[in-house]
Amino acid sequence: MKYMIALLVMGLLTNNFVLSKFYGICPFLGVSKKLNTAVGMSAAVIFVMLMATAATYPINVLLEKNDLAFLQTVIFILVIAALVQMVEIVLKKFMKPLYNSLGIYLPLITTNCAVLGVVILNIDEGYTFLQAMVNSLGAGLGFMLAMVLFAGVRKKMENCDVPEFLKGLPITLVAASLVSLSFLGFGGIVEGMGLI
Amino acid sequence: MAEKKSLGKEFTKGLIKENPVLRLVLGTCPTLAVTTSVTNAIGMGIAATIVLVCSNIVISALRKIIPSKVRIPAYIVVIASFVTIVQMLVKAFVPALDTALGAFLPLIVVNCIILGRAEAFASKNTVLYSAVDGLGMGVGFTAALCMMGTCREVLGAGTFLAGIQDLLVLFGDNVLGGWNGFDFNGALEFVGLQPITLFILPAGGFFVFGILMAVANKIATSNGKQKAVLGCANCPMAGTCTSKKEHENCENKEAATV
Numbered sequence: 001m002k003y004m005i006a007l008l009v010m011g012l013l014t015n016n017f018v019l020s021k022f023y024g025i026c027p028f029l030g031v032s033k034k035l036n037t038a039v040g041m042s043a044a045v046i047f048v049m050l051m052a053t054a055a056t057y058p059i060n061v062l063l064e065k066n067d068l069a070f071l072q073t074v075i076f077i078l079v080i081a082a083l084v085q086m087v088e089i090v091l092k093k094f095m096k097p098l099y100n101s102l103g104i105y106l107p108l109i110t111t112n113c114a115v116l117g118v119v120i121l122n123i124d125e126g127y128t129f130l131q132a133m134v135n136s137l138g139a140g141l142g143f144m145l146a147m148v149l150f151a152g153v154r155k156k157m158e159n160c161d162v163p164e165f166l167k168g169l170p171i172t173l174v175a176a177s178l179v180s181l182s183f184l185g186f187g188g189i190v191e192g193m194g195l196i
Numbered sequence: 197m198a199e200k201k202s203l204g205k206e207f208t209k210g211l212i213k214e215n216p217v218l219r220l221v222l223g224t225c226p227t228l229a230v231t232t233s234v235t236n237a238i239g240m241g242i243a244a245t246i247v248l249v250c251s252n253i254v255i256s257a258l259r260k261i262i263p264s265k266v267r268i269p270a271y272i273v274v275i276a277s278f279v280t281i282v283q284m285l286v287k288a289f290v291p292a293l294d295t296a297l298g299a300f301l302p303l304i305v306v307n308c309i310i311l312g313r314a315e316a317f318a319s320k321n322t323v324l325y326s327a328v329d330g331l332g333m334g335v336g337f338t339a340a341l342c343m344m345g346t347c348r349e350v351l352g353a354g355t356f357l358a359g360i361q362d363l364l365v366l367f368g369d370n371v372l373g374g375w376n377g378f379d380f381n382g383a384l385e386f387v388g389l390q391p392i393t394l395f396i397l398p399a400g401g402f403f404v405f406g407i408l409m410a411v412a413n414k415i416a417t418s419n420g421k422q423k424a425v426l427g428c429a430n431c432p433m434a435g436t437c438t439s440k441k442e443h444e445n446c447e448n449k450e451a452a453t454v
Contacts, residue, residue: 019398020398021229021398022225022228022229022398022401023225023303024225025224025225025228026224026225026308029224070280070284071280072302073276073279073280073283073302073305074273074276074277074280077272077276077305077306078269078272078273078276081268081269081272111306111308111311112306113225113303113306113307116302116303116305116306117299117303120299120302120303121299124298124299165410165413165414166406166410167423168413168423168424168425169221169406169409169413169423169424169425170406170407170409170410170413171406172406173402173403173405173406173409174402174403174406174407176402176406177399177400177401177402177403177406178399180397180398180399180402181394181399184397184399
């Protein structure tokens with residue numbers, strides 16, 4: 001139980017998926033302009049991460065049993081792509097309100113390296129199924145935290161007088177650097193709380 | 197002669213005019229993650245270039261056979277196969293690089309540069325041109341990574357090309373007399389300085405990338421070109437993206453109401 005909480009805290013703060021591991025930078029920079037799109041995108045990512053972990057974990061056990069572990073990359077990306085498509089269709093048919101808020105981000109998630117990244121990490125780290133799910137949840141929540149915080153930073157930045165040559169993407173990256181720097185302050189919190 | 201000239205153009209456009217990292221803003225994740233040292237940057241660049249050239253060749257050879265409706269999954273399978281091959285080769289011959297790159301080696305699959313070139317170029321052009329395009333883009337990617345890597349490694353660790361033997365192990369043991377990169381730490385200590393560790397931390401990655409981007413934008417705008425932007429235009433999924441229209445509508449609506 002302690003380890004599960006540690007995994008969650010690590011995903012959220014110390015090993016934040018976006019700000020310290022650099023997974024999913026494209027949506028982090030691209031969809032963080034407005035708070036509501038940032039929340040929608042991250043909710044879709046959390047959803048797909050959990051589904052993808054639940055789907056790929058048993059598949060990986062099967063692959064390893066049959067000595068086919070080298071097929072991981074090919075199979076995982078196909079499973080994720082198919083899963084995203086399926087989720088989109090199901091949501092569109094049965095859960096229209098949810099589709100309207102999450103659906104439009106789903107197609108963009110197939111090529112989001114955060115999803116494939118968390119799936120591969122779970123297997124590299126040798127987590128059990130439950131640990132893998134918690135780790136994915138932590139990673140997804142960390143993604144959401146970074147997106148929401150950064151959306152706020154960008155909103156503030158809109159009113160700032162930015163030098164001409166830094167306008168646009170460069171100042172966004174520098175701002176991301178400062179947000180990432182502030183997360184460095186959480187270093188050691190897991191050890192400090194006595195969770196590991 | 198005319199063909200030869202345009203082949204050269206296809207190659208050079210990837211280097212500067214359409215540099216995948218600094219102009220098209222693709223493949224940002226590996227750019228930020230692996231550039232803590234130049235050695236890693238070169239390794240990642242070469243691995244991505246191999247995948248890019250091979251997948252461009254195969255996709256352009258199959259471009260008339262693949263039905264356009266299932267082209268994205270088909271491209272992903274081709275790319276994933278080559279990534280698996282490269283991954284196995286790296287594990288076998290350059291094991292230190294495999295440890296250094298970690299999950300970012302299999303993650304070449306979702307590197308937007310590769311899917312983007314497949315969709316934007318290889319699916320419309322002949323095999324030779326696609327191969328040259330892939331090579332140019334790959335070299336441009338490697339060059340951008342090396343620039344980032346140089347800034348970060350020199351400032352952050354006080355070394356340059358440290359651990360290069362990990363890559364040179366391909367050519368045998370102790371190539372170049374076991375030379376393992378420059379180390380300025382001794383000289384720095386002599387004048388009472390220390391490397392700025394921040395630059396090899398994640399925050400430094402964002403910062404260096406931002407500054408490089410600003411320089412690239414400056415050069416581009418002084419030549420009368422557009423600034424680099426992150427958006428749907430360069431996204432490889434743009435062609436098939438069902439949400440693009442809805443998304444644009446909702447963004448426009450928001451913009452109108454604000």
